[in-house]
Amino acid sequence: MAERESSNFIRDIIRTDLATGKWGRVQTRFPPEPNGYLHLGHAKAICVDFGLAAEFEGLCNLRLDDTNPVAEDDEFVKAIEEDVRWLGFEWGGVFHASDYFDQLYEIAESLVARGLAYVDEQSGDEIRKNRGTVTEPGTPSPYRDRSPAENLERLREMKAGKHPDGAMVLRAKIDMAADNMILRDPLMYRIRHASHHRTGDAWCIYPMYDYAHGLSDAIEGVTHSICTLEFDNNRAVYDWFVEKAGFEEPRTHQYEMARLKLQHVMLSKRRLKKLVTDGIVDGWDDPRMPTISGLRRLGVRPSAIRAFIDRTGVARADSLVARDLWDSVIRDDLNAEAPRRMAVLDPIEIEIANWDGGIEWLDAPDWPHDIPKDGSRKLPFSKTLYIEREDFAEQPPKKWKRLAPGVEVRLRYGYLVTCDQVVKDDSGRIVKLVCSYDPESKGGNAPDGRKVGGTLHWVSAEACEDIEVRLYKPLFTVDSPDAEEDWESLLDPESRVVITAKAEPALQGATGHFQLERLGYFATDPDDASIFHRVVQLKSSWGKKPAETAPAPRKKPAQKPAVAADYRPEDAAAAARFDTLVAEGISEPIAGVLAPNALLDALYVSALAAGAPAVPLANLIASELGPRDGLGQLTPEALAALVLLADSDAVNSNGAKEVLDVLIAHGGEPEAIVDARGLRQVSDTNKLGDMVDEVLGAFPDRVEAYKGGRKGLKGFFVGQVMQRSQGTANPQLVQKLLAERLD
C-alpha cells in the first residue's frame, strides 16, 4: 500500500489555497529580531518557513525585524545570515522592517486622517492602568477623541523630534473594552531618540511589532506568515492593520505553530544571553549552547538539525520533545559519514606477556561491514596497550562481555587476548593487566573458529598520541529549564568535562567527524583541531538507566468525578425556556443548548413556525450550529425545508450537512441544492446491493479479516459504498445489505 506522506496543518492550508486558486504562489518569510544569536527554536522556524516555500516552489525572504533600535545590533545580522545559510537555506532577498519605515509612516498618517489612530499623551503608567485587566474593560484615554487634524499635527511633531521619549505615542483606535487585550488600542509608534543600526538618526519614532509586522508582510507580498503560538492573540490586530491599510484579499494571513521545546534545553533568548555575559559558558557558540553556532561548534551537522525538525513535526499543541529523539537523529546523521577511529578515555595498561616483537602495523578499515565505503589506516599494535578501565571487571557481573580474569576478548582489528594476571598497587588499585595473545588470531579471528564474548577498543601505549577530548552533558538536568524560576541554580557543573585521551596515531592532526569506536561520535573544533568534542554517545543496551531516557511522564491529574449531568441553565429566563422546550418533547441536552442561546433559539422558533418537525430541527441546530457569530445566509424557512427533506429520507445525514453548509455560505433553496449537487439519497436495494458486492469483491482480504472478527471493518465497507455513491447511499440500507452478506 502506498505510504501516505505525513502532513501538517500549515502544509494543508497552503495546498488548499493553491487548489482553490486563492493563491497562485507561495511566499513566506523568516523574521528574526537582530538582538541575539539564532537557536534551535529559530531553526524550526527557518526549516518551516524556507522549507514550505521551497516545497511549493515559492519564495522565502529573510527579514530582520529591526523596529527597536535600543535592542538591536548589526553584530547579530551577520551571524543570523551565516546561520541560515549554514542550515542550508537560501533566501529570495534580505529585507528589514526598517526598509518600510517610510511606507509605514505614510500608512500611519492615513489611519490618523481617517480617525483610526490617535496620539495619546498619557504616561506609560496611565496607559497601563487604563488598559484594564483581563476581567475588566479598559477606560478610554482622554486624548482618544481628538480631531484627526490635531492628531496629525502631534504625530508630525513626534516625527520631527519635538517631544522627548515617552511624552506621547500613536495608538490605533480599536476597542478599549475588547476581551482580547491586544485590541485595546494597541500602540503603533513610540518615541525613541536613539540611533538605529541601519537608518541612523533619520527617525526618532519607531513602529511597534504589531503595527510593523503584518504590514511588512503585506508590502513584501507574503502569502503565508508563520509564527509561534504566543502570537495567536495578535492575529486580530495583524488582520486589523492589514485591512485598514487597504490590503484586500488575497492578502497575507498569519498562522501559528507550537514552539519547539527539547528536554533539558533552555531556549529563552534573555537567559541564553545571561549565560554568555555571566561567563557561565564560553560564548554564544559554546558547544553546550542550543544556538545554531553552538551546535555547529559541537559538531552537529545541518542535515541532522533539519531531520530533527522534520521528525518533530508542526502542530498547534505545546509539547516537549524527548532528548532520545535528538540523540537518535544525530547518530543516524553521522553513522555513514564519520570514519571509525579508536581512542581510550580512561586508560588502564595491559601488557602482552608473550609479545616478542616491537610495533606491528595492522590494517584497520575506516568503516564497518555494513557501510559500503572504502578506506583504511595503519594501526600500531605493541607489547603495552591501553584499554578502557571500565572494560575490565575483576568480578564480572552476569552477561559481562568484556575483559575479566581468565577471559578472552578481541582487541578490535588486532588479536585475541586473555587476561592472566591483575597487578595492583598498595592501595589496591589495579595498575596493570598482564595478558597473553594468540599469535594465530591476527586480524581478530582464531583459525579454530572459537568465539569470544566481546570486542574492545584499545590503543598502543608505545605509539599513541594525547588528544584533548571534551565530554558534554546538558547544561540543565531538569526537563524544562525554561519553566523554572531559579534556573541558575539548576546548572549542571559537570556539563563539560575536559580530559586527555590516548588516541591512535591517525587521529593526530585529523579534522572532521569521527566515530571513536564504542565511545560515540566526535568532531574536531573548527578553530582548534586538537580538541575533540563529543557530539553524542553511541546507543548502548548495556547498563542503561531507563529513567533517564524519556521525559518524566506528565502527571495526568486525577479527574474530578463528573457531576451528575444537569442541563438546566442557572439563569432564570433560560431555565424557564428550557422547561418549555423539554415539555415540547426536546431532549434535555438539546434544550440545554438552545435555551440559553438567543440566536439558536430564535432560529428554532422561526423554523418551527415554518413547518419543521420539532425534534430533528432542534437536534440539527444544537449539534451543528454551535459556536458561531451569525447564521450567514441561512434563513429559518430554508432550514425548515431542509429538515423536512431529511426527515422524509430524501437526503441522508451527510447530504443534509452539505446542504446546511451551502445554505450558510450562499443561501438558496434546499431542494434545488440537493438536485444541483446530486445529493438525493439512493435507497434502491438493487443498486446498493450491486455496489456492496462491488466493494466486497474489491477487498477480499478485508472481507476475510472481517469474518475473522475485525468487526471494525464494517465502517470501512460502508465508507467505501458511500464513496462510490458520491455520498448518496442510504447508509442504514447499506448496513443491512452488508450484514446479509457477511454475517
Add this chain to the structure above:
RNA sequence: UGGCCCGUGGUCGAAUUGGCAAGACGCUGGGUUCUGGCCCCAGAGGUUCUAGGUUCGAGUCCUAGCGGGCCAGCCA
C-alpha cells in the same frame, strides 16, 4: 477571574476532512555482527482527557466539565 488556543500508547505526532487509530523515537524479546553501534524480525504498550449529545457510524461535529498554554511591555 474574562477571552482565545490546545489535550491521540512513555515522547513527538498522522488519520483520505464523519468511515481500518499511521509512522518515528523509546521499551521488551530474538536474529546478525570484529562496535553491547548499524541493520533485520517479532512483541508489548490506547476507554483518542472525562461525561453527555447528534449520527447508520465520532479521534474528528455540538454541550458541559477537567487539565495545560497565551494575553494586562512605550519587547518581539
